[in-house]
Amino acid sequence: MDSFARLDHRFVWHPFTQMKDWLKREPIVIAEGHGAVLKDTRGRKYLDANSSIWTNLHGHNHPHLNRAIGLQLRKIAHSSALGLANEPAALLASRLIKAANPFTHAKPKGGAPLAKVFFSDDGSTAMEVALKLAYEVARREGNPRPRFLSVDRAYHGDTVGAVSLGHIDLFYKAYSGLLFPTDKVPAPYCYRCPYNRAKPERADARTYRKCDEECLDGLERAFSRQRKQGKPYAAFVFEPLMQGAAGMIAQPEGWLRKATTIARSFAAPLIADEVMTGFGRSGCGSRATKAIRSPHLFACHQEEVRPDYLALAKGMTGGYLPMAATLTTQKVFNAFLGEHSEFKTFFHGHSYTANQLGAAASLASLDLLQTPASIRSRFDLERTLETELQSLWTLPEVGDIRRVGLMAGVELVKNWRTRAPFDPLERAGARVCETMAKLGVLTRPIGNVIVIMPPYCTTRDQVAKIIAALRKAITAFK
DSSP states (O other), X not given: OOHHHHHHHHHOOOTTOOHHHHTTSOOOXXXXXXXXXXXXXXXXXXXXXXXXXXXXXXXXXXXXXXHHXXXXXTTOSOOOSSSOOOHHHHHHHXXXXXXXXXXXXXXXXXXXXXXXXXXXXXXXXXXXXXXXXXXXXXXXXXXXXXOEEEETTOOOOXXXXXXXXXXXXXXXXXGGGGXXXXXXXXXXXXXXXXTOOOOOOSSOGGGTOOOOOHXXXXXXXXXXXXXXXXXXXXXXXXXXXXXXXXXXXXXXXXXXXXXXXXXXXXXXXXXXEOTTTTTTTTXXXXXXXXXXXXXXXXXXXXXXXXXXXXXXXXXXXXXXXXXXXXEEEHHHHHTTOOOGGGXXXXXXXXXXXXXXXXXHHHHHHHHXXXXXXXXXXXXXXXXXHHHHHHGGGGSTTEXXXXXXXXXXXXXXXXXXXXXXXXXGGGOHHHHHHHHHHHTTEEOOEETTEEEEOOOTTOOHHHHHHHHHHHHHHHHXXX
């Protein structure tokens, strides 16, 4: 066994990992990476098909990002944001606000422009900041026990508040005694929706569904119920266009716009969790056409939704350093202004808030995202993914293929004609990913769903290799 693998087995506890199984085999120990390729300590190469858990945008060891971090490191790596400001964080905040306000016209049912940035460390903390702000604003507006409304199967992070917003039993039940109650509404999971009357076809279930959008009816009922009780929601929380950890559940076109319009009609603030979907992941082409255009960086903007809170992380630094941000409105910011004696301060913070190295990497990543070359490569990658994924429909174990932009999920089933799922104890997704690793492709499943989300620099040939490995692994699983 590799010496580093032995050290790992002896000392490291891995996240979301059954360690008894982990200790039975030698792990892959990553030593370096270039572009979309990772290399382990034994010299074996792998394609990074999930962007190192959805974080890496431009590829590993990118010279522009390396240079930006190196230049900042020669100045200072970190200084506190408690009572001090710094150059790259101030510049980054202004750039994020500009990117988060793409609309030049007032939205008829939209919120106010985003105006302030609160930096933190990762997706969980970005969401924790949003819910704490929304909770306190609601409380100060006269709602003594504010509640939140989120979507079934939601995942918003692992901190206590973020877990409370989620509705995945595996993550929620073990800690239920620590959590505060939140309400949920149906997810627009067309493939397994109890209201979808369509028989299975060899296509994305969103394209042939037969329903009356009962999931939206459930959303409206939830708001109506709270209004009757005189307890308006502190916020409606959602992942725009695709729910990641739920199993890459892609929302039908128009669902987000309709859902947020309902929420706005009940005066509910909106919290958009773009930890996964932000910074170009939702694609360059229009959802209705295949034409390239100047893309929005955030998924909610594809349906012209302007949230009151926007949580960002993962790809923010291009996958280099942990950094996150929660963007909000001037109105929310003003709710925390007052004299010292009023104690209106937002009492929340992190030691590495507004870290200079993270801010420098984020600025460099934003520069890259807005270049014509990056836009073109993302457009090409989106089209290539769309084409290559179509080849998987011939496999009877493929039940649904869901793609939004540069994010895709392939749901495995016992038989596509019945949608019968594999039992979790069969480890269908995990076994397929283990075979893919042997074929030189790394990704991670969500139950029976295989995630495909490569870095933006991934070439057509590399995408073809990823999908070929997935096809071979599914075939071998039979």
